[in-house]
Amino acid sequence: MKARVLIRPKEGILDPQGKAVERALPALGFEGIGNVHVGRMVELEAENPERLAELCEKLLANPLIEDYEIQPL
Amino acid sequence: MIWGVLQFPGSCDERDALNACEVVGDEARLVWHEDRTLGGGVDGVVVPGGFSYGDYLRAGAIARFSPAMEAVAELAATGGPVLGICNGFQVLCEAGLLPGALLRNEELRFVCKQADLLDDQGNVLSIPLKHGEGRFYAPEEMLDRLEANGQVAYRYADGHNANGSVRDIAGVRNERGNVVGLMPHPEHAVDPLTGSTDGRKVFEALEKFA
Numbered sequence: 352m353k354a355r356v357l358i359r360p361k362e363g364i365l366d367p368q369g370k371a372v373e374r375a376l377p378a379l380g381f382e383g384i385g386n387v388h389v390g391r392m393v394e395l396e397a398e399n400p401e402r403l404a405e406l407c408e409k410l411l412a413n414p415l416i417e418d419y420e421i422q423p424l
Numbered sequence: 425m426i427w428g429v430l431q432f433p434g435s436c437d438e439r440d441a442l443n444a445c446e447v448v449g450d451e452a453r454l455v456w457h458e459d460r461t462l463g464g465g466v467d468g469v470v471v472p473g474g475f476s477y478g479d480y481l482r483a484g485a486i487a488r489f490s491p492a493m494e495a496v497a498e499l500a501a502t503g504g505p506v507l508g509i510c511n512g513f514q515v516l517c518e519a520g521l522l523p524g525a526l527l528r529n530e531e532l533r534f535v536c537k538q539a540d541l542l543d544d545q546g547n548v549l550s551i552p553l554k555h556g557e558g559r560f561y562a563p564e565e566m567l568d569r570l571e572a573n574g575q576v577a578y579r580y581a582d583g584h585n586a587n588g589s590v591r592d593i594a595g596v597r598n599e600r601g602n603v604v605g606l607m608p609h610p611e612h613a614v615d616p617l618t619g620s621t622d623g624r625k626v627f628e629a630l631e632k633f634a
Contacts (some may be wrong), residue, residue, distance in 0.1 A: 364561065368530050387581045406483070410489075413482060413518065416561060 352400040354422040358412045359390035390417075392423075425505075425634035428455040428466035430496070430512070432476035432487050436579035437509065437611060441472040447625045450537055457490040462593060463500055467634040468505040469496050471512030473554075473609060483526060484514030484559045506603040506631035510555055513595070513605030522596055522605045524562035527552070529555070530588025538619070540581035540592050542572065543629070547621035548581060551608040553594075558607040560589035560596070566593055573599060578626075579605050602633040 368389040376384050393411055397403055403421050404421045412419040427445040431438045431454050439455060445452035455462055455469070457476075462469065471569065476487035476626040487493065495514070500506050508516035516522040521582050524580035529535060543549060567590060570576055585592045587607070593608025610623030 364527070365530065366560075367528060367530050367588075371532060410481070410485060413485070413525055415563070416527060 352418040353396050354395055354397060354400065354403060355422045355424055356395070356411055357418075357422065358393070358407075358417050359392060361416055361418055364416055376386045377413060380421070397400055425467050425631060426470045427452040427470055428462040429453070429470045429472055430455050430457060430492055431472075431570075432457045432474065433488065434476045434478055435472050435474035435511070436471035437609065440609075440611040441509065443471045443557075444614045444623060444627055445470065448613040448624050448631075449629065450627075450631070454493055457487070457492045458627050459486070460491045460495060461494070462495045467470045467499075468630065469499055469507070470611075471496065471506070471508040471515050473510030473512060474580070476511055478514060479511070479557075482514075482518070483514075486520040487511075487515045488510040488519035489633070492545050497521060500582060500603050503600060503633060505600050505630035507571070507630055508605035509606055509609055509611060510558070511555075511609055514557065516603065516605045522598060523575070524560055524593075524596060526557050526607070527559040527561050528557050529559055529586070534540070535586040537586060539584040539586060539594075540626060541578045541606075541608060542581055543578055543625065547622075547625060549610075549613075549625060551610055551623050551626075552614045553586065553608040555587070555607055556585040556590065557568075558589070560587075560593045561608070562590065570596060577604050578608070600627075604630060
């Protein structure tokens with residue numbers, strides 16, 4: 352199975368990357384954009400998709416600071 | 425006592441860590457990351473600074489799966505001393521041997537400077553720090569628990585928190601106290617030539633667990 356895993360900072364955790372992007376936007380003429388968050392995306396092919404969640408918990412994401420979402424492709 | 429200093433691909437402070445162990449009067453030897461045992465006689469471990477496995481994914485995320493880390497976990501479980509410095513601190517957090525996580529510095533800049541730390545004995549330690557991902561984070565309830573248990577080992581003095589760590593936390597220990605991690609580099613502060621010898625105290629504080 353092909354899948355895409357989206358990993359994003361947990362809500363409420365200071366996300367300086369998102370803030371930096373957000374602050375840069377008005378200078379480029381993009382007004383009215385807020386709540387920017389920067390995460391990671393991992394694409395993979397899994398022979399045992401039932402173990403994907405475990406893989407995310409153990410390696411791809413750090414559950415203390417990040418949420419993840421598995422999207423089958 | 426004899427310290428084993430781990431060496432991962434991408435470690436860069438293992439030589440200074442070896443030297444620091446010797447300066448405080450102990451023996452030390454390198455332990456390669458693929459080794460499944462720490463070697464005979466080793467009764468403490470330093471997980472040194474650097475960029476293990478290129479810090480890919482998250483700092484410390486890959487290194488925690490190396491064979492040598494299983495031996496470190498066994499030593500930690502039996503109460504032996506384990507000191508994680510900078511990247512080593514990140515590795516110990518990722519491995520679940522220490523609470524919390526290290527995030528990108530608040531200002532998104534790599535910081536490299538001398539900082540004052542406070543230990544829980546009331547000492548002020550002048551120790552250099554150099555990192556891009558050193559912002560200690562833990563959820564509020566975990567922080568309260570760490571403080572109640574005396575698990576905050578080192579704090580940045582007022583005005584010295586260069587990375588935005590919550591509650592000025594520079595280093596923590598496990599409940600038993602034998603596993604300690606911190607972002608600043610005590611191994612770079614053991615010789616008067618480089619301005620401070622306060623780093624020796626960080627190594628000496630763990631010797632009692634050997």
